[in-house]
Each structure stands twice: as structure tokens, then as C-alpha cells.
Amino acid sequence: MALATTAFADAVPGFELERFAPNPGARETLGLSTGDGLAAGSLRVSLLGHYERDPLVFTVAGVRSGAAISSRVTAHVLAAWAFTDWAELSLSLPIVAWQQGDDLSAIGLSRPATTALGAPWLTGRFTLLRQSAGKPLDLAVSLGLGVPLGSAAALTRDPGVGLAFAPSVGAGRALGPVRLGANLGATVRGSEVLTPTASRITDEVGPYFSYGVALSTTTLPVHLEATLRGEVPFTRTSASAELLVGVRVPFLALFEVSALGGPGFGHTPGTPAWRALLGLAWTPSFANQPPPAPVCVEGKPYVLKDCPALDLDGDGVANGADRCPSQKGVASQAGCPDVDGDGDGVMDLADACPAVKGLAQFKGCPPPDSDGDGLDDLDDHCPKEPGPLERQGCPVKDQDHDGLEDDVDACPTEKGVAELKGCPDRDTDGDGVVDRLDNCPKEAGPADNQGCPKANKQLVVITADKIVIKDKVFFATGKSQILARSFGLLKQVASVLASHPELTHLRIEGHTDDRGAHEANVTLSQSRADAVKAFLEKAGVATTRLEAKGFGPDRPADTNSTEKGRENNRRVEFLVVQE
Numbered sequence: 003m004a005l006a007t008t009a010f011a012d013a014v015p016g017f018e019l020e021r022f023a024p025n026p027g028a029r030e031t032l033g034l035s036t037g038d039g040l041a042a043g044s045l046r047v048s049l050l051g052h053y054e055r056d057p058l059v060f061t062v063a064g065v066r067s068g069a070a071i072s073s074r075v076t077a078h079v080l081a082a083w084a085f086t087d088w089a090e091l092s093l094s095l096p097i098v099a100w101q102q103g104d105d106l107s108a109i110g111l112s113r114p115a116t117t118a119l120g121a122p123w124l125t126g127r128f129t130l131l132r133q134s135a136g137k138p139l140d141l142a143v144s145l146g147l148g149v150p151l152g153s154a155a156a157l158t159r160d161p162g163v164g165l166a167f168a169p170s171v172g173a174g175r176a177l178g179p180v181r182l183g184a185n186l187g188a189t190v191r192g193s194e195v196l197t198p199t200a201s202r203i204t205d206e207v208g209p210y211f212s213y214g215v216a217l218s219t220t221t222l223p224v225h226l227e228a229t230l231r232g233e234v235p236f237t238r239t240s241a242s243a244e245l246l247v248g249v250r251v252p253f254l255a256l257f258e259v260s261a262l263g264g265p266g267f268g269h270t271p272g273t274p275a276w277r278a279l280l281g282l283a284w285t286p287s288f289a290n291q292p293p294p295a296p297v298c299v300e301g302k303p304y305v306l307k308d309c310p311a312l313d314l315d316g317d318g319v320a321n322g323a324d325r326c327p328s329q330k331g332v333a334s335q336a337g338c339p340d341v342d343g344d345g346d347g348v349m350d351l352a353d354a355c356p357a358v359k360g361l362a363q364f365k366g367c368p369p370p371d372s373d374g375d376g377l378d379d380l381d382d383h384c385p386k387e388p389g390p391l392e393r394q395g396c397p398v399k400d401q402d403h404d405g406l407e408d409d410v411d412a413c414p415t416e417k418g419v420a421e422l423k424g425c426p427d428r429d430t431d432g433d434g435v436v437d438r439l440d441n442c443p444k445e446a447g448p449a450d451n452q453g454c455p456k457a458n459k460q461l462v463v464i465t466a467d468k469i470v471i472k473d474k475v476f477f478a479t480g481k482s483q484i485l486a487r488s489f490g491l492l493k494q495v496a497s498v499l500a501s502h503p504e505l506t507h508l509r510i511e512g513h514t515d516d517r518g519a520h521e522a523n524v525t526l527s528q529s530r531a532d533a534v535k536a537f538l539e540k541a542g543v544a545t546t547r548l549e550a551k552g553f554g555p556d557r558p559a560d561t562n563s564t565e566k567g568r569e570n571n572r573r574v575e576f577l578v579v580q581e
Contacts, residue, residue: 016154016161017194017207018121019057019071021233021242021272023146023168024050026092027082027127028283031227032262033246034214036174036183037140039129040084041287048283050078050260052096054274058157060106068104071114071157074274075100078281090127096120098156118156121166122149139175140183144168148191162192170212176220183216185231193237196271207271208237225250227262233270242268244277258283421466422504439464441498462494469495469508469576475534482529484537492534495576496541507579509549510534515568516555528552534574549579 022033027046030036040046058071077099082092098118105113125146131137148166152158160166170187193208214231227250232243248262263278298309306314310322317330317337324337331338340349346359346366353366360367369378375388375395382395389397399408401415406424408414413425419438427436433446435453441462442454452460463470475492476485484492499505512527512534531550539545561567 015194015196016159017157017196017271018148018152018160018166018191019074019157019272020076020096020120021270022052022244022277023123024078024080024094024279026080026094026125027084027090028250028260030174030181030183031216031218031229032248032250032260032279032281033227033229034183034185034216034231035127035142035144035170035172036181036185036216037129037142037172038132038174038181038183039088039090039127039140039142040082042084042087043288044084044285045288046080046082046283046285048078048080048258048260048281050080050279050281052076052078052277052279054277057274058103058271059269060104060111068106070106070111071101071103073100073102074098076120087132088129090129092125092127094123094125096122096158098158101156115153115156118153118158119151120158121152121160123147123168124149125168133175139173141173142171144170144172144187146170160192161194164192166191174216179219179221181216181218181220183218185212185214185216187212195238203238205239205271206235206237207239208235210235210237225252232268233273235270239271240269242266242270242273244273246277248279252285256284256286258285438502438504441494441501443501460494461491462498464498464502464505465578467578467580469498469505469578471495471574471576475530475574477530477533480526482526482533484533489537492537493541496538496543499538499543499547505578506547507549508547509551509577509579510538511557511575511577512550512552513557513559513571513573513575514555515571516558516562517568520554524552524554524556526552527554530574 025032025035026048027035027040028048029038029040052075054074056069056072057074059069060067077097079095079097080093082090084090098120100116101114102116103113123146125144127142127144129140129142131139131141133140146168148168150159150162150165167190168187170185172183172185174181174183188209188211190209193206195203196205196207211234212231214229216227216229218227219225228245228247230243230245232241234241244264244266246262246264248260250258250260252258260281260283261279263276265276266273298304298312300312304312306321306327310320312321313319314321314327315324315330315337317324317332319331319333319337321327326338329339332340340351342348343350343356344353344359346353346361348360348362348366350356355367358368361369369380371378371382372385373382373388373395375382377391377395379385384396387397389395401408403417406420410424412423416426419427421438427438429436430443431440431446431453433440433448433453435449437443440453441460441464442458445455447454448456452463454460461472463472471491473491475488477483478485499508510531512531514523514527528550529552531552535548535550538548555562555571558571559573560570562571
């Protein structure tokens with residue numbers, strides 16, 4: 003959108019200023035083709051009025067000196083026709099109706115021509131996949147050809163006399179009430195340096211890569227859309243982008259009015275500060291109508307009165323003699339069905355329970371409930387044993403009466419404890435401390451030393467939900483470095499885990515007091531929990547058994563209003579996670 007230059011003579015070198023290419027078919031969005039082409043026989047003819055603000059600004063040393071073009075009004079004549087479901091041809095003819103800019107004669111720059119014909123574009127689009135045909139998405143490829151018929155004086159024609167090419171690929175998918183789409187392409191055109199005397203070229207226009215993503219509605223009475231499109235030049239100039247939002251409103255079945263607009267971002271010549279479009283489209287369809295349905299062919303649609311010899315309901319009674327030609331019946335009732343008083347699909351003549359709704363496999367009677375638990379045998383997973391509804395009719399079984407049902411009890415015939423998944427406590431070393439609470443299950447020791455020999459003083463206590471430590475884990479102040487005085491304690495924790503493989507998941511929790519920034523405290527507590535986890539892993543505990551989580555000051559164990567309370571809150575805890 004800027005000309006970064008130091009001096010100009012006469013006019014801006016001729017080039018095609020316009021960077022926006024409307025989508026003539028507009029099946030998906032007005033500003034981007036995303037794979038969904040028109041249906042065979044469809045035609046769309048439209049006229050778009052297009053206003054651009056500051057599409058070409060003149061700067062000297064990065065400071066705006068004026069706009070070579072400050073306002074431009076263009077009329078786009080568009081037409082698209084799909085001659086098959088997979089091939090579409092479109093034409094886009096831009097006409098610059100009026101444009102103006104600042105008086106830059108003081109720096110030797112003349113104004114561009116006010117009106118001119120733009121470069122027409124002829125585009126062929128080929129649909130490869132259609133979501134409406136059962137494919138996972140819409141996919142199409144396109145090739146546009148730009149004819150150099152514009153005016154260099156009005157900035158509507160690229161240098162040279164060759165054609166411009168614009169290959170692209172578009173894809174999209176409808177997701178309920180919205181559609182997502184994308185397009186990738188390139189425009190191959192002549193290049194031109196707008197300020198060749200500048201010390202550093204930053205405004206060379208020419209070929210560029212284009213991209214875009216779009217979001218649109220699919221079920222509303224009006225069509226809403228939003229498109230982000232951008233360009234990455236292959237030449238010496240900056241990239242640019244635009245955000246366009248729009249609405250399209252159909253009326254009188256064959257017409258549509260539309261509005262589209264939004265800001266531009268970047269300084270590529272041709273990218274305006276903002277643009278707005280207002281359009282009117284005519285959308286007739288010349289698709290071939292399906293052939294009329296065959297007359298009097300069974301299995302195809304037909305008019306009953308015209309086909310008395312056929313049998314629409316297949317009950318053996320011809321339409322002409324059938325009093326209920328669209329309902330399967332019996333000959334004795336002139337083609338009408340037998341009565342089904344209870345509505346269970348079994349006619350009363352064959353229904354053993356004509357007043358009670360049942361199933362055909364039980365001759366019209368309800369399914370039996372053999373065990374009398376309120377669930378019929380068809381839905382009862384244990385039809386011979388009564389059980390509650392929430393267990394699909396199966397009884398609650400706890401053979402050993404330990405409070406754990408057999409299907410989750412690892413020892414269903416031995417009374418046990420929940421901590422061992424229903425298996426009984428054992429005391430391997432015979433010291434009176436059961437193995438699940440014994441820090442040394444293979445060495446006898448007193449209960450007040452957690453079942454370990456007195457020479458091995460224990461600082462760790464196993465409970466149902468925690469490994470309680472009788473000392474603290476000490477760290478360097480404000481750091482996650484574990485002090486050596488805590489190594490013995492952590493080695494005991496590792497030893498207990500080695501002796502108790504049933505403790506499959508231990509969560510190491512780090513906590514702080516509330517002094518300092520909250521985020522810093524959470525980060526510190528997490529790093530300290532990670533450090534303890536790493537220590538235990540190095541001591542031989544499997545990584546899969548450990549989890550580290552820092553909570554910062556969010557879970558205090560004591561008050562934060564006293565030094566003693568804050569000291570208690572700075573801690574590491576080991577929680578047993580039941581799986």
C-alpha cells in the first residue's frame with residue numbers, strides 16, 4: 003500500500019494495482035474459492051460495486067507524503083456457469099469507474115487516469131471431490147488467465163503483453179451450521195520496480211503466493227461469512243493480508259444482494275486501508291430435470307388410479323380391488339389389514355394376548371420375567387437370578403462378605419481389605435504389623451518403628467491414602483535443589499515403594515506459603531515436586547508409578563498469618579492414588 007521511494011518523475015510505472023479477485027461462482031464465499039463448485043446447469047451473473055481507500059500511498063523515508071490513489075471505485079461484472087457437476091467456467095471484468103489521489107506534482111508525480119477498463123480474467127475450475135456426494139470434503143483446482151487489456155496509465159495493466167496466470171487449489175467442509183474452507187494459490191504476472199532509483203528496493207510488484215481461510219454459515223436464512231486472505235510476494239516488497247466480513251441475502255428465489263468489507267494489513271501496493279463491496283446477483287438454474295417417473299411399473303412412483311392391475315402394498319390384492327391399496331392386508335378383508343387392537347404388530351387373529359402389547363416372537367404377549375425381578379428375560383443379563391435394575395437384573399455377589407463385589411474383588415473367596423483389592427492382610431515376617439503397613443515386610447520389627455528393626459529408625463508411615471513423612475524435605479532457599487539432610491528420608495520413601503509394589507501410583511505434591519507472586523510460587527512448587535520425583539527415579543522407583551504436581555499456595559495446611567503456619571505450609575506430601 004506504500005511506495006517507499008526518494009524521487010519520482012512523471013507517472014507511476016504501469017502495473018495492475020488491484021489485488022482482490024471476487025469469486026464469480028460464490029458458492030461458498032464472495033472473496034474466496036474453497037472447493038464447492040456450482041451444480042451442473044447453474045448460472046450466476048452479478049455486479050459488484052467496489053470502493054478502496056488508500057490502495058497506493060506515496061512515502062519518503064517512511065513518512066507519508068500523500069496518496070497516489072486515495073480513493074478508487076470499481077465495478078466488477080462477474081459471470082459463472084457450471085456445464086457439468088465437476089467443471090465450471092467464470093469471467094471477471096473489472097472497470098475502474100473513478101479514482102483520485104493527492105496532488106503530488108510538487109515531487110514530480112502525475113495523477114493516474116481517472117477511468118479505465120481493468121484486466122479481464124477467465125477462470126476454469128474443476129471439482130475433484132464433493133461432500134454432498136459422500137466424500138469427506140469439497141476439493142477443487144482452478145486456473146485463471148488474465149488478459150492484458152487494461153490501461154497502464156490507470157494502473158490496471160501489468161508490464162509486458164503476456165497473459166497472467168493464477169493456479170489455485172481450494173478445499174472446504176461443512177460442519178453442521180458452519181463451513182470451514184481454505185485456498186492456496188499463486189499469481190504469475192509481470193514485475194515492475196516502482197522506484198528504481200531508491201537506495202533499497204522495497205516496492206517491486208510482480209508474482210505472489212496467495213492464501214486464505216474462510217468461515218461461513220450454512221443453515222441461516224441469510225448467508226454470513228468471514229474471510230482472511232493474504233499474499234506473500236515473490237518480489238522485493240512486503241507481505242499483506244485482509245480481513246473481510248460479509249452478508250448475502252436471497253430474495254425472489256432468483257436474486258441475491260450482498261455486502262462485504264474489512265480492513266487491510268501491510269504495505270504491499272494494492273492493499274488498501276479498507277475496502278467495501280455491495281453487489282446484486284442473478285442466480286437462475288438450467289439444470290436438466292429428472293425424467294418423468296415410468297407409468298405403471300412396480301417399484302417406481304405411479305398414480306394409483308392409473309394402474310389398477312398393479313399391487314402397491316404387495317398383499318396379493320390388485321390396486322383396483324384393494325380397499326386399502328397403500329396398506330398391506332389380507333384377501334378376506336379386500337386388501338385391508340387385520341385389526342391390531344394393542345398395537346404390537348401382531349394381528350388379533352394371531353395374537354395370544356390381544357389386549358396386551360407384546361412381541362411377535364411371543365405370539366403377541368409380553369416377554370416373560372422368569373426370576374420376577376421386574377426385568378423381562380430379553381433385557382435381563384441374569385434371567386434366572388433376581389437382581390436390581392441398575393445391574394441389568396444380575397444379583398450383587400460378595401462371596402467372602404468383605405464389602406467388595408466379586409467382579410472387582412481380586413480374591414473373591416477370601417475376606418480381605420479394600421486397600422488390597424479384596425485380598426486378606428498378611429504378615430510375612432510375623433512381627434504383628436501387616437504387610438501393607440509394614441515398611442520392612444520381610445524383616446521383623448516393632449510396630450512403633452513401622453515393622454522395621456529398631457536399628458533402622460523409620461521416618462515414613464504408610465496409611466491408606468498417604469505415605470506420611472515424619473520429617474520435612476528441605477530445599478535450598480527459593481530453589482528446587484534438595485539439601486543433603488533430606489537424602490536419607492527420600493531413600494526411605496524409595497525403599498518403602500520398592501517393598502510395596504501394590505502402591506502403583508504415588509503423587510508427589512509440592513506446596514508453598516502465600517508470600518511472593520502466585521505464579522512464581524506455583525512454578526517453584528512444581529520444580530520441587532519434579533526434583534523429588536527425579537530423586538526417587540534415580541533411587542530405582544519406576545517413572546510410571548510417580549506423578550509430580552505443584553500447587554503453590556493454593557492448598558495450605560495451616561494459617562499463613564504466622565511464621566509457624568507458613569513453615570508448615572512449605573511442604574512436600576506423598577499421596578497414594580487408588581486406581
